[in-house]
Amino acid sequence: MSIGHERRMYGGITVAGSVLALVFLIAPLLVVGLISFSASRYLEFPPPGFSLRWYKTAFTESSWLAALLLSLQVATVVAILATVVGTLAALGFVRGHFRAKGFLFAAALTPMVVPGIVVAVGSYFLFAHLGLLETRTALILAHTGLALPIVLISVTASLRSVDPECEYVARTLGAGTLEAMWKVTIPLVRPGIISGALFAFVTSFDEPVVALFVAGTHAVTLPKRMWDGIQFEIDPTAAAVSTVLICVAVTAVVLAGRYGRFRT
Amino acid sequence: MAAHEVAPILTAAAVGDRARLGRPALLTVPYAALLSFVFGIPFAFMVAYSLGYGRTISGQHYVRLVSEPVYAQVFLNTAVISALVTLLCIALGYPLALFLAGISERRRHFVLALVLVPFWTSILVRSYAWLVLLQQQGVINRLLLETHIISEPVTLVHNLPGVLAGMTYVLLPFMVLSIYAALRNIDESLPLAAASLGANRLIVFWRVLVPLSRSGLFAGSFLVFVLSFGFFITPALLGGLSETTVGMVIDAQMNRVLDWNFGAAIAVALTLVIVGMTVVAARVLDPQLLIGRARE
Numbered sequence: 142m143s144i145g146h147e148r149r150m151y152g153g154i155t156v157a158g159s160v161l162a163l164v165f166l167i168a169p170l171l172v173v174g175l176i177s178f179s180a181s182r183y184l185e186f187p188p189p190g191f192s193l194r195w196y197k198t199a200f201t202e203s204s205w206l207a208a209l210l211l212s213l214q215v216a217t218v219v220a221i222l223a224t225v226v227g228t229l230a231a232l233g234f235v236r237g238h239f240r241a242k243g244f245l246f247a248a249a250l251t252p253m254v255v256p257g258i259v260v261a262v263g264s265y266f267l268f269a270h271l272g273l274l275e276t277r278t279a280l281i282l283a284h285t286g287l288a289l290p291i292v293l294i295s296v297t298a299s300l301r302s303v304d305p306e307c308e309y310v311a312r313t314l315g316a317g318t319l320e321a322m323w324k325v326t327i328p329l330v331r332p333g334i335i336s337g338a339l340f341a342f343v344t345s346f347d348e349p350v351v352a353l354f355v356a357g358t359h360a361v362t363l364p365k366r367m368w369d370g371i372q373f374e375i376d377p378t379a380a381a382v383s384t385v386l387i388c389v390a391v392t393a394v395v396l397a398g399r400y401g402r403f404r405t
Numbered sequence: 406m407a408a409h410e411v412a413p414i415l416t417a418a419a420v421g422d423r424a425r426l427g428r429p430a431l432l433t434v435p436y437a438a439l440l441s442f443v444f445g446i447p448f449a450f451m452v453a454y455s456l457g458y459g460r461t462i463s464g465q466h467y468v469r470l471v472s473e474p475v476y477a478q479v480f481l482n483t484a485v486i487s488a489l490v491t492l493l494c495i496a497l498g499y500p501l502a503l504f505l506a507g508i509s510e511r512r513r514h515f516v517l518a519l520v521l522v523p524f525w526t527s528i529l530v531r532s533y534a535w536l537v538l539l540q541q542q543g544v545i546n547r548l549l550l551e552t553h554i555i556s557e558p559v560t561l562v563h564n565l566p567g568v569l570a571g572m573t574y575v576l577l578p579f580m581v582l583s584i585y586a587a588l589r590n591i592d593e594s595l596p597l598a599a600a601s602l603g604a605n606r607l608i609v610f611w612r613v614l615v616p617l618s619r620s621g622l623f624a625g626s627f628l629v630f631v632l633s634f635g636f637f638i639t640p641a642l643l644g645g646l647s648e649t650t651v652g653m654v655i656d657a658q659m660n661r662v663l664d665w666n667f668g669a670a671i672a673v674a675l676t677l678v679i680v681g682m683t684v685v686a687a688r689v690l691d692p693q694l695l696i697g698r699a700r701e
Contacts (some may be wrong), residue, residue: 151500151507152606158500163516165497166523166577176537184537186544187486234602237430249436252444254683255676256635258652262659262672266454286443289436300451306676318429340525349638354659364529371533371642379538381597383530390525394518 168386177380184377195381205382208366212346215277215362217230219284227283227292227341228334232322234293235300236308250290257350260287265354275357283355284345291344292337295401299333300326336401339393347386430656439449454669466670476654476671482680483650486568486634486640491580493573494629495622498580500512503614504623505581532639535571536562539643548688569646572633579632580625587612627686631679651675 151159172186180190199205234246252260259282268279303326311321327334349364356365363382371380417530450458457463470476505516521682523531538544539562546558560568599609615622637652644650651671 151503155500155503155507157502158497162501162577162581163519167519167575169531169574170523171497171532173530173537176544177502180470184540184542186547216618226435226439228430233432233434233436234428236546237428237432239430241426245433249433249440252440254631254679255444256632256637256652256679258635258637258655259442259451259672259676260447263444263451264670265659266665267447267670268442270450282443286440289440289603293436347529349527349529353656367533371529371536380493380534383527383533385498386527386530388524390527391521393525398514398518398633 163230173380174384174387176377177384179377179380182376184375184380195376195378197383198376198378199385202378204361205363205366205378208363211277211360212363215280216342216346218281218343219288220338222281222285223288223292223341224334224338227289227337228296228327228330229297229328230289231333232292232301232326235297236305236322249293252287253290257348259350261354264351268355274355275359277360277373279347279355280352280360280362283351284348285341286353287348288341288344289341292334295340296333298328298341299330299336303329332401336397339397339401343389343393346387346389422563438639451669451672451676454666455673457666460666466667467674469667470670470674479649479651479654479675482648483634483652486565486572487630487649489569490572490576490633491626491629493569494577495626497573498577498625499584499622501581502584502588503610505585520578520581523574524582528575528638531575532571535567535574536642539567558578562641562643563645565644565648568640568648571639572636573644575636575639576629576632579628583625583628584621585617587618587624591617609613623686623689627682631682631686635675635679 176184176186176188177195178191178193179185179188180192180194181188200209230249233243233248239245264279264283265274268274268276268283271279273279306323307325307329311325314316316324347364348362348370352362352365353368356362363386367382368380370382435534455466455617457466466595501520505513505520506544508516536543540546541558541560543561549555550558595617596609596613600615604612634650635652636650637656640648640650641653644653652675655668655671658664658671662668
């Protein structure tokens with residue numbers, strides 16, 4: 142909806158409000174980034190000097206490094222698992238015909254509406270009973286549950302714009318059902334799959350609440366380590382880690398914009 | 406036979422093929438299985454614990470939740486905070502959504518990215534950022550002290566303003582994107598027509614754009630309210646005692662008091678409240694969402 146210059150939809154007030162909102166959105170991230178390069182041990186502003194020591198701590202100190210690696214591992218597995226299962230389900234929902242499809246689709250999205258703390262409590266009970274507390278497996282399972290709806294939505298949206306005729310045509314040319322899906326539909330849906338996978342990765346990598354309940358001391362994820370760091374430490378290492386996570390977000394947005402569905 | 410007569414027959418044959426090979430609906434089974442395991446069973450455990458599993462089976466935890474006034478107060482507090490956050494998000498989000506909908510394609514991609522980057526940034530990082538800004542020795546206080554606007558640090562965090570700032574910050578993108586999506590659905594010609602009939606920008610906004618994007622406003626408000634109701638991380642980091650939310654109480658019961666049964670009861674209550682709100686909203690919103698296009 143872009144109108145010509147003289148007929149702009151928005152006036153001075155809107156621009157002012159928007160600038161305020163945008164500054165509000167971006168400034169905190171910039172401030173954290175600035176602090177992360179501070180030479181001071183304390184959260185001083187303006188920073189007295191420039192230093193990379195907090196990044197060094199973040200990447201070399203054993204507890205931070207272990208947390209980073211664990212989060213990377215878990216998030217990668219979650220991204221793969223959620224994308225595969227979610228894509229299959231999307232295909233099933235869009236191409237399949239069964240009763241109560243609408244209701245079941247809504248039910249499939251419930252993890253998105255349920256508060257993180259509730260998921261965390263339930264997960265805690267489940268994994269306590271399975272003896273899986275403080276394990277990678279538990280984190281992977283819980284995070285996959287949280288990521289599945291996002292993949293489902295992303296792939297479904299992409300799928301809805303693909304003409305089912307393409308698949309039928311492939312089958313008239315001799316392909317089996319699965320082969321047609323794999324060679325024709327899936328490549329057409331790739332942007333949705335990529336967006337879903339990116340979002341699944343980021344969801345797991347950044348997830349703090351379930352990790353707080355399930356991680357304990359043996360499966361400490363980066364968010365869990367950050368939470369402890371924020372509560373008990375005063376140096377800006379948390380700011381350095383935060384800046385890294387902000388860069389992850391920027392990367393994800395750029396990748397999604399380029400290779401994924403450009404979601405409005 | 407001409408080619409266009411043959412094709413439907415071949416297609417029909419292929420479709421018949423599918424019935425033999427199995428329904429695509431089966432592809433949803435792994436998803437359903439995983440979700441039942443990772444969400445269904447935990448929820449069942451939660452209900453079980455809330456009814457006394459592990460100690461004595463009874464409804465006492467629910468009775469306690471309902472009869473001790475402090476818990477009703479916490480739910481009320483949480484609702485008030487959520488309502489305030491929603492209003493703040495509308496105030497900041499509407500102008501931005503309007504701006505986004507009105508600018509050129511290229512600039513829009515850039516501005517959208519500015520909204521999406523915070524959106525994709527960890528909640529913990531975003532809450533921590535406000536801690537850095539609002540602390541006693543934090544950025545804002547420092548700036549005010551250095552410029553001698555104040556002589557002593559102001560308490561900006563571990564209180565209501567702190568929580569509101571942080572939660573609004575986290576949830577604003579949801580509001581912006583919801584309203585923006587609705588505005589995008591409005592037929593371009595309508596505001597143009599209004600303008601050509603003599604309406605100024607304010608009238609176009611108030612009598613054309615706002616009514617037609619109502620669904621986006623409602624959806625955004627619902628989303629922000631429901632999400633803030635369940636928040637734990639942000640109020641825990643940025644709030645004080647009087648900003649205790651339901652999520653924080655659950656955490657306290659589970660991790661400090663170690664009363665799993667009571668914690669589970671509160672969690673179940675929270676879930677019911679949120680599901681209740683969702684059901685109500687679905688009835689109000691659904692018809693709206695169907696009318697995504699402009700009406701006469």
